[in-house]
Amino acid sequence: MERIDVRERLQKAPDLPALPQTVSRLLEALRDPDVRVEALSEEIAFDQALAARILRLVNSSFYGLPNRVADLRQAVVVLGLQTVQNVVLSISLADAFRGIASRDFPPEPFWVHTIAAGLVSQRLAARAALPEANDAFVAGLLHDIGKLLLLRLFPEGFAGVLQAARAEDRFIREVEKRAFTVGHAGLGGWLAAEWRLPEGIVHGIRYHHAPGKSEHPFAAVVHVADALVRAFGVGSGGTDLVPPIDAGAWRRLGLDGVDLDDLVAELHWCLAGVGETAAVLFDGGGRG
Amino acid sequence: MAGAVRMPVGEVPEGAVLARDLHTPEGQLLLRAGTALTPEALAWLAEKGIDSVPVAETPEAAAEGGADMAVRAALDALAPRFRRVAGDPLMEAIRLALARHLAGHGGGEGRGTD
Numbered sequence: 001m002e003r004i005d006v007r008e009r010l011q012k013a014p015d016l017p018a019l020p021q022t023v024s025r026l027l028e029a030l031r032d033p034d035v036r037v038e039a040l041s042e043e044i045a046f047d048q049a050l051a052a053r054i055l056r057l058v059n060s061s062f063y064g065l066p067n068r069v070a071d072l073r074q075a076v077v078v079l080g081l082q083t084v085q086n087v088v089l090s091i092s093l094a095d096a097f098r099g100i101a102s103r104d105f106p107p108e109p110f111w112v113h114t115i116a117a118g119l120v121s122q123r124l125a126a127r128a129a130l131p132e133a134n135d136a137f138v139a140g141l142l143h144d145i146g147k148l149l150l151l152r153l154f155p156e157g158f159a160g161v162l163q164a165a166r167a168e169d170r171f172i173r174e175v176e177k178r179a180f181t182v183g184h185a186g187l188g189g190w191l192a193a194e195w196r197l198p199e200g201i202v203h204g205i206r207y208h209h210a211p212g213k214s215e216h217p218f219a220a221v222v223h224v225a226d227a228l229v230r231a232f233g234v235g236s237g238g239t240d241l242v243p244p245i246d247a248g249a250w251r252r253l254g255l256d257g258v259d260l261d262d263l264v265a266e267l268h269w270c271l272a273g274v275g276e277t278a279a280v281l282f283d284g285g286g287r288g
Numbered sequence: 289m290a291g292a293v294r295m296p297v298g299e300v301p302e303g304a305v306l307a308r309d310l311h312t313p314e315g316q317l318l319l320r321a322g323t324a325l326t327p328e329a330l331a332w333l334a335e336k337g338i339d340s341v342p343v344a345e346t347p348e349a350a351a352e353g354g355a356d357m358a359v360r361a362a363l364d365a366l367a368p369r370f371r372r373v374a375g376d377p378l379m380e381a382i383r384l385a386l387a388r389h390l391a392g393h394g395g396g397e398g399r400g401t402d
Contacts, residue, residue: 230369261388
């Protein structure tokens, strides 16, 4: 089988999603704890649709207060600042890829998987006392974005990869090598670099299947987060298989000797609101 | 039941959690028990005219119990997902921890073992 030259296609037709301005603005602002609240409130107040979705989330049964919350500041208090910023980043990034889906690769399980990977990445980065845990969330959220790009650029080729992976009980990364010159991790890393996202995010995406190849700890963070989220069975990245965790990556995050019962309980807690968060991504258009 | 202490809003320490649901004097629910009392939350409550809040003393330890049967059933249920990593020691340990968690055994039970 002849492989599809991904680079050639990218050069010919770079009709790719642009980095949403909200994301670049927020990533910058969130580095400064003093402007965090203000930057988020401004962003939400500026965007009525975003505000409506934040209120819908806080009024969902998961957070369910008996009386409806209509006050954005109360919503921020109830949800917590961290959750609100993650939701704003998720909504903005998912919107950039709206409409890229197929029957074999539906958007909801995909985003549930990636939001979960973002949350676990953020948690693992914080546990390992790595700086820029917010960036770790984005790295996890975008780690499989290359799959959406492959689907968009080569719908038939990607459908073939999915079919073969499922039929042969293999990982997508194993099968895509036969069909494409660049796999989903490399392609996603390429887009993140095009978008001029911070180096940690680029490495987290590009090397999430080969963490030993990167100097940046986010490669280990996203690699481990992806496997753990699959172990929990939250969402779907295209197949239901749990991949092995690289021992070097595990060690690098200080997880050698960790009490796994405690880690599982901690992550379970951290994943509790994923379904509700993903549900607001699909509110209000794009799927009708 | 975990203990609760009523504290003035201005004296709530960092990391504290609301012990009980909090209502306005008119009976409207403001925040659920378990909400983190962050500086933003406290400032907002102060604006709402709340001067003191019930703060949780210690989180309750997870109850221990259940039978090994439940863990075994959970391990079996997880096996299909873990089929490509069967025999990998770390992944098997993760599967066991997940099974124990699903069966209600996990989280803190093994604390202090080494």
